Amino acid sequence: MPVLGFGCWKLPEDSTAETVCSAIGSGWRHLDCAADYANEKQVGEGIRLAIERGHIGSRSDLFITSKLWNNFHRREHVGPALARTLADLGTDYVDLYLVHFPIPLKYVDPAVRYPPGWIHDPEAEAPRMEEDNVTLAETWGALEEECLAGRCRRIGLSNHNVQAIRGLLAGCKIPPAVLQVELHPFLTQEKLIRFCKSRDIVVTGFSPLGAGSYVALGTAAPEESVLREEAVKAIASKHGVSPAQVILRWGLQRGTTLVPKTTKPARMVENIDIFGFELAEDEMGALSGLNKGRRFNDPGVFCELAFGSFCPIYE
Template structure:
């Protein structure tokens, strides 16, 4: 199967934390609002519902399959070479698709394999019924995982492959052995975590960048992983740019993200926010505004396994220094 590689739309619809009961309708409404980039993952636990939303949108003539850019991610417990295609096929079955436009390694973490029929999605803990439930790591090198990713790409099951949550050292290492080069690096990035060196390195390697959690703390308030005082949209430089442009503070922050040259995947299930998050291409921030927003950087990472794995899964498991 030979499929054309599509350019990734700059604003995607992030599917993390959207409940199963709301997900199919949210996906349908997103496509209806104009979204063509859908960012999914095995671990989000809602790919069946994503597939229902996609099918309904296609059946209703809102789009063709070829119009969509659908991404999903390989979970940690499927890193072994014999499990990568198994995991990808499960995502394809749930999404009711023949191929993905992008398949990503979700974390540079290999954990113990959990059969699909035992528990799906496997989540972080290897055995929830153990006396001390925890993350159990597996001895699978990242090169083995990447070679299996290349194999599913060669089969046409994914037209592009990439990685999430890699740092500069892992990126250098990956580029030294990759026969099919990663087309995408997906990372947390927002004004409090600009990741300028990592983004610059990715682009030096001709790897596109997608920023998740582009609004920073707003994605983590409900998980108690951030405080309300950490909201970037309350910063004066953001509010001043919003006043000048006639846009909302959230639109200013999202515009900052795409104006850096990245794709972004904000998440919302509110129809009015769906439209607002897409409506960021009729204005530009000045160089001074871009610099002022970038200067908010305090290296604040909200999504850090070095923090949440110990708190939630009884396992100290850092991947960032």
């Protein structure tokens, strides 16, 4: 798995294909996708364009990650959900398939609405989330079957904590290869990373630049940007790089992989150009010292604000 992946969350549907093609042309070889991002068909078109324009030779030049959405956790729904993702992406396998959230929701037939989102019935008098009683073991067993069949080459988790991973490891046949969680200098999660390393689970950090993607969602304020921190700007000036490059380099030197997102071609080039410098131990310490346990992507907050359902998963 390439240590840097191009995040496809919040890419506008009408420009996703060209954005993905441009990212591949800029050197990105890992695409981080999900059914819930509502743009996998357009990502697939971007891959086709990249092949057509000679950026890559074939789909096999890419590492593609996707994620199982919450409404498809029951055993009988896992295979069809993955099949829909494969059809949309235009491939017969994904390199990595993750359980997106530890939040099983009641099934919504894709013929009714796809992707289903968080609300069970948007037309209801009081639209809300409707949880389902499905164990991670049931979902994981179905993922193992898909993995053995070759439709996903590795399986893993997203937004799960140590307790969930411990329980899974106690009974699974195929252990999770990857855990994807929110990681940035305001949320360093040292214990979680240390635990995963002890179990040979690769940790991928989403939103590695912090607040940017969440300001428009109302779960972060512009002044919460880690890129504004004086320590970050001083280190960037010393190395002749941007604050974003400093933060991404910090993430890599911690031993994690990262999936930043941008729609700007210049940023695509900048974000992947972080291998020509190295942060000193004191610089790494200064950046880690910015930790304040600030989580921007927290279902315990946004589910209540946006969907009328209190749904904590970390406390």
